[in-house]
Amino acid sequence: MTYSEENYLKIIYHLSNNSGKGIATNAIANQMESKPSSVTDMVKKLADKGLVRYKKYQGVSLTDEGRFKALMIVRKHRLWEVFLLEKLDFSWDEVHDIAEQLEHIKSEKLTNKLEEFLDFPTEDPHGDPIPDSEGNIKKVDKKLLSEIPAGKKVICVGVKDSSSAFLQYLDKQQIALGSGMEVISKEDFDLSLTIQVNGKPITVSNKIAANLFVKIL
């Protein structure tokens, strides 16, 4: 598999909600920052290799083999993120971009040795579960902060967006994985939330709340 094929596969995996329907060409193009016509080409190639199912105009879904390959890339990505944070002292907003490169290194032995070196971590620095070498992945039950009604106490368990910009915003607000928070009120007009964090109330936009995963206590 080439670098490019791997990126497509991973993005198709990430877009796969178990909604039964195929993933749209457009959705893939947006994530890949490429054009729909490029996606059509690549998707045909992946279908020829048996990694995705594809029918014209019907979207794409992963085969078992494709899903496994995608999971192995996700596994490497997240293990490297842990390595960068834990061993090399990178911050959580820096690790994703470098892991985008490291995830393509091909050596099963390296991946497994790295996992052992890191003491078999189960989550990456952004709260996402790390698949094991057989492709098993823990299903964590988490909700978006934007879906929590006022009055509930929650704990922050993950981020949907791992971009540097978003994570640095969270740092500024002193929100980290494990932070407890309580939803005080929700504004009907713009869906912004007022939440209690670190003893202080702060207001966050819907865009922020829709990128923070929490667990209800």
Next chain:
Amino acid sequence: MTYSEENYLKIIYHLSNNSGKGIATNAIANQMESKPSSVTDMVKKLADKGLVRYKKYQGVSLTDEGRFKALMIVRKHRLWEVFLLEKLDFSWDEVHDIAEQLEHIKSEKLTNKLEEFLDFPTEDPHGDPIPDSEGNIKKVDKKLLSEIPAGKKVICVGVKDSSSAFLQYLDKQQIALGSGMEVISKEDFDLSLTIQVNGKPITVSNKIAANLFVKIL
């Protein structure tokens, strides 16, 4: 720089004996396991970018910028080799192939953090010096075992060939970096050597001796 450009640059660096002459197209093609016509194409591209000097039929040499870029790739390659050996318990015959991939990861910060994590190693697992972040590289004085006259006592300080096959042969003979050895005799006919290692005399072919770096005691 692309993956391919980096590999060419590194190979040109490794072929650069300070003999004043340019590196031959054929020599590069052999190392790259590609064809001379492909080399000509790439070399023109590298010349356009100011990384090599090139005149038709005259061979190629690195510019200062090209040499620096090459040194940074060599630096990454060797640091990753140390990481794989020291931290992940790989053996010295396994690290080179994986480092061939890791050397292309682009992040100066990662390279420097890795170097720090490894405690600023000065040599890789095969005895080769590691360039620092400014591109300074230690010139180690070492000779090929094949050039040592009978009677001399030497210590093994490096290997010219880092292939798995050669390194596993050395393991079998219990020859490692730091092994002391004495040249007992040299056969005129095939240039094979009889050397004393680990208290026992063994005979090695010229091909072996021409790939072992030693220092005279």
Next chain:
DNA sequence: ACTTAATTTTAGGGGACTCTAAAAATATTT
């Protein structure tokens, strides 16, 4: 010096991946 051999370059082309523009299919509105 002249012939032969080896090296290097050019010419032309193929595969992988991407793009724009146009055509086809599907989805949405009226």
Next chain:
DNA sequence: AAATATTTTTAGAGTCCCCTAAAATTAAGT
């Protein structure tokens, strides 16, 4: 249901990197 908008695919082309075959140049042998 027809018209319009959106999505998706096709057609054609460009870049990168590699190849083979043929031509040009340089090196070696007699």
